[in-house]
Amino acid sequence: MARIKKVGLFSFTKLITIIMTIAGFIAGILYSFGGLLIDILVTLEVLDPVAAGTPGLSYGTVLAFGALIGMPLIFAAFGLVAGLIGAVLYNLFAPMFGGVDVDFESEK
Numbered sequence: 001m002a003r004i005k006k007v008g009l010f011s012f013t014k015l016i017t018i019i020m021t022i023a024g025f026i027a028g029i030l031y032s033f034g035g036l037l038i039d040i041l042v043t044l045e046v047l048d049p050v051a052a053g054t055p056g057l058s059y060g061t062v063l064a065f066g067a068l069i070g071m072p073l074i075f076a077a078f079g080l081v082a083g084l085i086g087a088v089l090y091n092l093f094a095p096m097f098g099g100v101d102v103d104f105e106s107e108k
Helices: 009-043 059-065 067-097
Strands: 002-004 100-102
Touching: 009 059, 009 067, 059 067
Parallel strands: none
Antiparallel strands: 002 100
């Protein structure tokens, strides 16, 4: 069993940033298509525009697809900050508490 006593600041930050960017892209897809679905239902008069809070297909629909770019960027920025803080905190506290045990299984 191996013990992680220290993590590389840049490599850990890069990993968390990439994971958060992918999560932001998935969230952007869900947000965009969810907004499009509601706008289509309002345009087809299946939903009440006042209850849905949208007049139907409009510039808001176009802006909702901006989430495909905006959300990954925002999530990546938060991932960058969280990765930096997480790596610094881990490197600060791991010597006090012994680090994390990791079991690597060898292929046979």
